[in-house]
Amino acid sequence: VIRGALSDPITQDTLARTSEELDRIYHDQMLTPSEYFDLITGFIQQIPLSDGTNMRFPIEVLHDKTGTSQDKALFLYSLLYEAGYDVVFISYPGTSHCAVGIRTDTIGDPLAVTAYQEGDKKYLSINPNNPTFIGRKSSSTEDSDPFLFHLLPVDEKHSNTLPESANRITILE
Numbered sequence: 001v002i003r004g005a006l007s008d009p010i011t012q013d014t015l016a017r018t019s020e021e022l023d024r025i026y027h028d029q030m031l032t033p034s035e036y037f038d039l040i041t042g043f044i045q046q047i048p049l050s051d052g053t054n055m056r057f058p059i060e061v062l063h064d065k066t067g068t069s070q071d072k073a074l075f076l077y078s079l080l081y082e083a084g085y086d087v088v089f090i091s092y093p094g095t096s097h098c099a100v101g102i103r104t105d106t107i108g109d110p111l112a113v114t115a116y117q118e119g120d121k122k123y124l125s126i127n128p129n130n131p132t133f134i135g136r137k138s139s140s141t142e143d144s145d146p147f148l149f150h151l152l153p154v155d156e157k158h159s160n161t162l163p164e165s166a167n168r169i170t171i172l173e
Contacts, residue, residue, distance in 0.1 A: 002074060005055065005057060006151060008057065010059055011057050011058055014057070014058045014062065015078045018062070018079060019079060019083070033160075037080075037163050040076070041126055043079070044075055044076040044128050045072075047061060048067075049067070050066040050067060050068055050071075052068050052071075053068075056068070058071075058074070058075045058078065069097045069098045069099075069129055070091075070096075072128035076126065077089050077100045078152075081152050081158055083160070084157060084160045085160045085161070085162075086103035086121070086154060086158055086160060087102050087103070088118065088149060088150055089151050091147045091149070095140050097141050099128060099146075100126045101116055102123060102134070102162045103122065103123050103162065104122055104123065104161055104162040105162075107122060113133070124162060
């Protein structure tokens, strides 16, 4: 269902236009890769969280200026993927929470973050719902064993990892 939503022509156009606008800001403001990463994550995290149960397309999230955890995670996954990152969609069974995992080559304090392993790659979660430390689990997901999905092809073009200089937290305060 989610892969089908990503192949929808309107969704593809929405993602392309949103990515182009974020990329324009990146170049116009001469942002660093870490700042660009924060721009993308902050853009999604500032969208108010809704309690809806139906999956909504990115165009609906933009129009209504609200989205569920799944809606926002799908949007964030797609934007980071478009920016060239190796990302996974994370679904936590038994909860209404979804997140995005970004591949990392370095893990800070292993007691402070949770890394998800897929093969020989490690991913840190990004909470799409609000600004928080990257790699920190939401309290609602503590007891959930998540599913990790590559919704789009993993290839050389989409192999960027979490920027080394990223402060591991996205803050809009």
